[in-house]
Amino acid sequence: MGVEMRRREELIRATILVIGEAGSLDITVSRIAKKAGVSPALAFHYFGDKERLFLASMRHVLRSYHNDVVTALSSASTPRERLERIVHASFAPANFHRGVIAAWLNFYVLAQSSEEAHRLLRIYHSRLRSNFVHDLRPLVGDRAETVAGRLGALIDGLYLRLVLTPVESAGETAIETVLATLQNELNAAS
């Protein structure tokens, strides 16, 4: 039983790596399988088709990010502190590997033609939004929705630009940017 799981994880890991190398979804299942040390047929056996393999990989990324956020929030008390934790988690090192960023970008592309990808992406958006809103409410009142939307867009935009400049310190800079914008919004609300 454990064999199947190990193979699935191996293939998912390989998928992210190969997407990082290619920068796009224009990759072959053979290449992924080779990186996973397995025959292409096995990938089809476990995942059905190429799209499902990619979606499984993306679900893995999403779950990982979600866990980071939950963990970060568990030890925070004040709304302000919780907001900062969310921002930090959003730019955690685990999300900063080439493959993960490239996968995100291509996830947006796929969301335009795949119903399932679209669904998953909306879940991510609404989770992020609701996390923000929950802790913004006590600080900015009914502007919480608006501010949450802005911060979410800013985070996505910063990631988008990261695709081009994979600098090591970019994570810290991005965090500062979002936190400064948050601070501006808090000032504006008072």
Next chain:
Amino acid sequence: MGVEMRRREELIRATILVIGEAGSLDITVSRIAKKAGVSPALAFHYFGDKERLFLASMRHVLRSYHNDVVTALSSASTPRERLERIVHASFAPANFHRGVIAAWLNFYVLAQSSEEAHRLLRIYHSRLRSNFVHDLRPLVGDRAETVAGRLGALIDGLYLRLVLTPVESAGETAIETVLATLQNELNAAS
């Protein structure tokens, strides 16, 4: 001589349309040619290969955006007014068609594997940045660079989310968002 130009423009227009329909670059030259009312071979004759056709289309989009900005700036006087014009131009209706947005998104994807796409994208980034910096300098002094980066990332992020929710009024909302963020930054600087 005018024939070649007309065909090129027709093919570029068709390329943007087809990208909009598919949401990705995973499209065939045949499909583009058919939409342009021309044989696939002609597309190869004029553009050499598929990538060059797409890059030409993207150059067209970039040039069009640049013209919008220049026009908008020509009739603005104060720095504040100029900044607002840039933001408005960035969300001008011409950029709001499905195809253009999808092309932008896939442009980022291609920039990871195509040197030329990467180059073009950097040009766009540095132009936008320098436009912003020029008019931010008198308003926020040496924070101009930082603020310009933030606004640029925010614009890109808003576009990214537009891919998912092609609402008509999204343009107005996006403009308000960026202008509000700008206002916050101006307040913070004083």
Next chain:
DNA sequence: GAATTCTGATTGACCGGTCAAACAATGAGG
């Protein structure tokens, strides 16, 4: 009739997906 514009036909390579069968692990019956 020369130059330009354009196409139909073709090709050669590649790739997603299938399938039948080999191989390994487990365990029940003797």
Next chain:
DNA sequence: CCTCATTGTTTGACCGGTCAATCAGAATTC
């Protein structure tokens, strides 16, 4: 212990289809 059957795991070989790119030459223009 040793069959032997059952189930899960894995692969090599293969196929149908697609598509970018080519090319020789037809149509059109000047």
